[in-house]
Amino acid sequence: MKFKHESIEINAGLLIALTMVVISIGGLVEIVPLYFIKDTVEQVDGVRPYTPLELRGRDIYQREGCYLCHSQMIRPFRDEQLRYGHYSLAAESQYDHPFQWGSKRTGPDLARVGEKYSNEWHVAHLIDPRAVVPESIMPGYPWLMQPLDYADVADRMRALKFAGVPYSENQQEFDANVEKFGPDVANELNILRAESNLVQQAQSANYDGDRAKLTEMDALVAYLQMLGTLVDFSKYDEGYFAEFR
Amino acid sequence: MSETKTKQQGAVQTTGHAWDGDIQEFNNPLPRWWLWSFYATVVFSVLYWVIYPAWPVGKGYTTGWFNDITYTVNGEERSRHWNTRSLLIKDMQEGKEALLTQEYMQKVEAADYQQILADPDMMTFVRSVTKGLFGDNCAACHGAGGAGVIGLFPNLADDDWLWGGSVEDIQNTIALGRNGYMPAFARTLNEEQLDDVSLYVLSLSGHEVPADKLMRGKQLFTGEAGGCYYCHTAQGTGLKSQGAANLTDNIWTIADVPSQAELAGKAAVVKEVIRNGVNRVMPAWENRLDENQIKLLTVYVHELGGGQ
Numbered sequence: 001m002k003f004k005h006e007s008i009e010i011n012a013g014l015l016i017a018l019t020m021v022v023i024s025i026g027g028l029v030e031i032v033p034l035y036f037i038k039d040t041v042e043q044v045d046g047v048r049p050y051t052p053l054e055l056r057g058r059d060i061y062q063r064e065g066c067y068l069c070h071s072q073m074i075r076p077f078r079d080e081q082l083r084y085g086h087y088s089l090a091a092e093s094q095y096d097h098p099f100q101w102g103s104k105r106t107g108p109d110l111a112r113v114g115e116k117y118s119n120e121w122h123v124a125h126l127i128d129p130r131a132v133v134p135e136s137i138m139p140g141y142p143w144l145m146q147p148l149d150y151a152d153v154a155d156r157m158r159a160l161k162f163a164g165v166p167y168s169e170n171q172q173e174f175d176a177n178v179e180k181f182g183p184d185v186a187n188e189l190n191i192l193r194a195e196s197n198l199v200q201q202a203q204s205a206n207y208d209g210d211r212a213k214l215t216e217m218d219a220l221v222a223y224l225q226m227l228g229t230l231v232d233f234s235k236y237d238e239g240y241f242a243e244f245r
Numbered sequence: 246m247s248e249t250k251t252k253q254q255g256a257v258q259t260t261g262h263a264w265d266g267d268i269q270e271f272n273n274p275l276p277r278w279w280l281w282s283f284y285a286t287v288v289f290s291v292l293y294w295v296i297y298p299a300w301p302v303g304k305g306y307t308t309g310w311f312n313d314i315t316y317t318v319n320g321e322e323r324s325r326h327w328n329t330r331s332l333l334i335k336d337m338q339e340g341k342e343a344l345l346t347q348e349y350m351q352k353v354e355a356a357d358y359q360q361i362l363a364d365p366d367m368m369t370f371v372r373s374v375t376k377g378l379f380g381d382n383c384a385a386c387h388g389a390g391g392a393g394v395i396g397l398f399p400n401l402a403d404d405d406w407l408w409g410g411s412v413e414d415i416q417n418t419i420a421l422g423r424n425g426y427m428p429a430f431a432r433t434l435n436e437e438q439l440d441d442v443s444l445y446v447l448s449l450s451g452h453e454v455p456a457d458k459l460m461r462g463k464q465l466f467t468g469e470a471g472g473c474y475y476c477h478t479a480q481g482t483g484l485k486s487q488g489a490a491n492l493t494d495n496i497w498t499i500a501d502v503p504s505q506a507e508l509a510g511k512a513a514v515v516k517e518v519i520r521n522g523v524n525r526v527m528p529a530w531e532n533r534l535d536e537n538q539i540k541l542l543t544v545y546v547h548e549l550g551g552g553q
Contacts, residue, residue, distance in 0.1 A: 006262060033301030076333040078340060083381045085533065087333070116533065118526040121386050124397055132394050133385060209524075234532075238334060239318035245328035 039244040042091045046230040048181050049095040049165045050223070051188040052153045052198035057223025059156065060216050061100070064141060071102035072111040072227065085112040086233050089241060097163045107138055112228030119207050122221045144217040145208070154194040167191050297327055346374065354537050358412040361544050368548075375545035378538055382530070383546075391549045395501045397525070404551025405496040409485040411553050416543040422529035425488045429522030430471070438465055442473065443516040444508075449481040450495035452508060499523055 008015050034040045050058055061067070074080050076087040088111045093099040117125075121132060126144055129136040161167045168174040169191045177186035188197055202214045207221035260270040294300065297309045308326035315324045316335045325331045337343055349370040353361060361367050380389060383401075387393050391401035399407055407425065408418050430439065438461075444454040445462025465471035467479050476489035483489040490498060497503060500514045530539060546552070 006260065010262075033306065036304055037301060037306060038304045076329045078333065078336050078342070081333065081337070082377075087330070115528055116382070117385055118528055120397060120525060124394075125385075132397065133388075135389070237318055239316070239323050239325075239331075242325055242328060242330035242334060245325075245330050 040090055041094055042089050042241055042244045044089060044091045044231050044241075045235070046232060047091050047094060048185050048230060049160070049167060049189055050226075051201055052150070052157065052194040053201045053219050054223045054226055055156060055160075056148060056150055056153055056198065056216075057219035057221070058100075060144070060220045061223060066110075067100050067102045069104070069106035069138070070108065070110045071105050072099075072109065073101040074109055074111045080109070084109050085228070086231075087241075088228075089231065092228070092231060095160075095165050097160055097165065110224070110227055114225050114227040114229035119205075119221055119225065120209060122224055123208055123217055126217065126220065144220060145213075145215050148202075148214050148216045148219050150195060150198050150214075150219075153198055154191050157191045157194055161191070349374075350537055353540060358540075358544065358547075361540075362412075362547070368544075371541055371544050372548075375541045378534075378542055379545055382534065383542070391546070393498070395497065396499050399498050401546050401550050403496060404553075405491065405494060405498075406485070406550070406553065407483075407488045407490060407498065409553070410547070410550065412543055412547050414485070415546050415552070416539060418527065419534075419539050419542055419546070420529065420531040423488060423525075423527040425523055425525035425527070427476070427489075427518075427523040429520065431520045431522075434465065434471065434519070438470070439516050439519055440512065442466055442471055442519055443512040446481070446492050446515050446519075447502070447508070447511055449492045452511065454508065 008018060072088070072093075074084045074086070074088045081087060088101075092111075093101070125132050125136075125138075126140070127142045128140045129138040130140075157165075157167045158169070161169070166173070166177060166180070167189050168177050168186065174186060174190055177189050180186075181189065187193065188201075190197070199214060201222065202218040203211060205222065206218075207225070208215050208217035258272040260272045263269050294307070295310055296312045298306055299309065300307045312327040313324045314327060314331040314335055315322060316331060316338060317323070318334070349367070352367060353371070356364070356367065361371065379391075383391075386398040387401050388398075393400040393402075404410065406414070408414055408423055430442075434442065441458050441462035442465045443462070444452075444458045445466050448454045448459050448462075466473040466477075466481075476487040477483050477492055478489075481492040483491040495502075500518045502511045502514060505511045505514060530542075534542070
């Protein structure tokens with residue numbers, strides 16, 4: 001049968017199907033090989049999944065749409081390195097589902113905001129940004145001082161486990177985590193202890209400045225304070241991460 | 246209108262089919278300029294595949310030829326196929342801006358604080374470069390001009406220093422951070438005692454307060470019941486080693502005394518500080534900034550306020 005353009009043009013279903021095939025080629029060619037190229041995710045120590053409290057913080061970060069104005073992706077450019085620190089690694093977001101790279105900066109990049117400011121600053125700034133930074137255009141989030149609902153935190157971890165994050169639910173998985181991350185981190189990744197771990201972290205670190213209450217502020221500040229802090233870059237020489245590209 | 250249509254129909258081919266009886270489609274050849282542009286992009290892509298990393302092959306990819314980047318790591322020359330991370334290393338080492346900055350950075354690195362402060366040329370460099378550093382790292386808390394936020398973050402633009410205003414003190418503060426702590430006296434002192442101490446504290450900076458309360462407050466301040474003198478000293482001038490405020494100079498960093506017009510109001514804000522205590526943290530910067538950046542910031546902050 002002789003191929004005729006007309007046969008595609010007059011058949012809407014076929015036209016849609018073939019259009020999708022053609023468009024998806026572009027994406028597939030760019031994305032699929034990344035799963036097979038061994039250097040995509042850098043070999044680096046220290047990266048771990050979120051603790052239950054940080055995970056709830058990450059969820060609140062997404063709920064409030066922080067990613068709409070804040071990226072978490074320091075690109076390998078001189079100006080970005082001078083302002084934000086070491087460029088982001090693929091390894092650093094390997095347990096993020098979805099990743100929070102973002103595509104637009106109205107506010108500054110947050111990939112390495114962890115430990116940069118004090119907890120008190122984050123609390124004051126999130127409640128009323130202009131109280132501490134007069135020129136800020138960020139909206140206030142005073143309702144974050146409401147109690148944190150963490151009843152479903154174990155289920156949230158299970159959902160991520162389904163997506164490939166190594167949270168543990170039985171002894172075998174726990175032992176594998178001890179081997180991979182060490183006993184302290186493995187304990188934090190134990191789904192069966194999620195609630196008590198969450199309460200303990202919030203109370204010992206006291207992110208929101210009020211030990212008596214466990215608020216959403218505790219969770220969000222816990223998340224912000226760990227961003228970009230997992231990799232100790234002083235352990236690697238200047239050229240090490242370029243070897244993965 | 247109909248004339249043109251007839252002419253064109255005669256001149257070029259149509260695709261052959263008709264919708265709604267008479268709507269037809271021309272089958273013109275592609276414009277020449279478009280066609281040649283298309284061929285040019287094809288040629289460009291082939292050249293691009295040769296020069297830059299392009300095609301995935303097994304567990305690797307074609308890395309591109311004739312386009313390696315050479316840079317120095319720990320005195321050893323390394324070469325890597327084209328990639329943005331290597332480009333960054335090269336740019337940080339050999340870029341135009343990098344070289345310009347390096348020249349001064351090396352001068353600053355070699356000089357001690359007194360030499361930097363005495364050299365107008367170096368100070369011009371410090372002011373312009375460190376303004377950015379301060380804006381990126383310090384301004385979120387201390388404000389772009391260093392004025393701070395009363396009650397939360399100390400003012401760096403005045404000549405009153407909680408932890409000392411010498412270059413060594415400032416450098417330590419930036420590199421290692423500080424924990425500003427004053428215990429809460431809510432359970433140690435009763436309401437009346439809190440009132441008395443508050444008024445005594447105000448008297449230290451020249452406020453007129455009733456004599457009887459002043460005496461009772463002084464006993465608490467300088468005695469074991471309050472123990473304020475441990476950190477603030479018996480004269481109220483404050484121990485820099487503890488980050489304790491000088492209470493005699495009428496400069497306020499936590500209690501917002503200047504905002505109150507009446508003595509009662511002033512006493513009330515001081516009382517709240519004594520009741521609840523203070524717990525402030527300045528993060529350590531030694532892991533985030535390099536030694537030279539801390540040096541630059543030290544000079545900048547020293548000059549911002551009246552450094553000592």
